[in-house]
Amino acid sequence: DSGVTQTPKHLITATGQRVTLRCSPRSGDLSVYWYQQSLDQGLQFLIQYYNGEERAKGNILERFSAQQFPDLHSELNLSSLELGDSALYFCASRATGTRDHTGELFFGEGSRLTVL
Amino acid sequence: LAKTTQPISMDSYEGQEVNITCSHNNIATNDYITWYQQFPSQGPRFIIQGYKTKVTNEVASLFIPADRKSSTLSLPRVSLSDTAVYYCLVGEGSNAGKSTFGDGTTLTVKP
Numbered sequence: 001d002s003g004v005t006q007t008p009k010h011l012i013t014a015t016g017q018r019v020t021l022r023c024s025p026r027s028g029d030l031s032v033y034w035y036q037q038s039l040d041q042g043l044q045f046l047i048q049y050y051n052g053e054e055r056a057k058g059n060i061l062e063r064f065s066a067q068q069f070p071d072l073h074s075e076l077n078l079s080s081l082e083l084g085d086s087a088l089y090f091c092a093s094r095a096t097g098t099r100d101h102t103g104e105l106f107f108g109e110g111s112r113l114t115v116l
Numbered sequence: 117l118a119k120t121t122q123p124i125s126m127d128s129y130e131g132q133e134v135n136i137t138c139s140h141n142n143i144a145t146n147d148y149i150t151w152y153q154q155f156p157s158q159g160p161r162f163i164i165q166g167y168k169t170k171v172t173n174e175v176a177s178l179f180i181p182a183d184r185k186s187s188t189l190s191l192p193r194v195s196l197s198d199t200a201v202y203y204c205l206v207g208e209g210s211n212a213g214k215s216t217f218g219d220g221t222t223l224t225v226k227p
Contacts, residue, residue: 045214092160
């Protein structure tokens, strides 16, 4: 158990719909990263938050957005869904404090989104 | 952000030692090298991390030459349960997570 919690584990929806994925980082971790993994592909970095503020953007579509709340949990919002958005979405948090420089990431079990 | 190159796939047999090499020619001075393991439909899991020379833990060893332009993950006496995708990631602090993990190395352990 990595300590990172993601909900829901599975989600099936239709094209054009909007969904929200939730992530609770490990206790004490201030950084949250979101990744997308399509079938048989590597993890694509989407976006990073640190203590409530956006820190970096990767290959995130304009239809997608995210935020990190004061309690440090994060939500990834996916709108106007297309068939190609079907994927596993992972959240990771990064160790802070004395291990901040190492960048070790702790991943959740992912949210599997299926768009029909 | 340092780009990494790994073999796409490797095969091995139970009980053998497996070495997976990752090239990272433009590694920066402050970058750490981290290896992750991912099973199907699961999140990647940290295996080992190092900065230079050799690091060993209960599951693997990591060898890093003096120039740090490559690293080798060594898995001793693999079992069927080690069949997974292995990713090499290079970065420091907040930069560590911004890289796309790439395709990783798919290790298949056969009986």
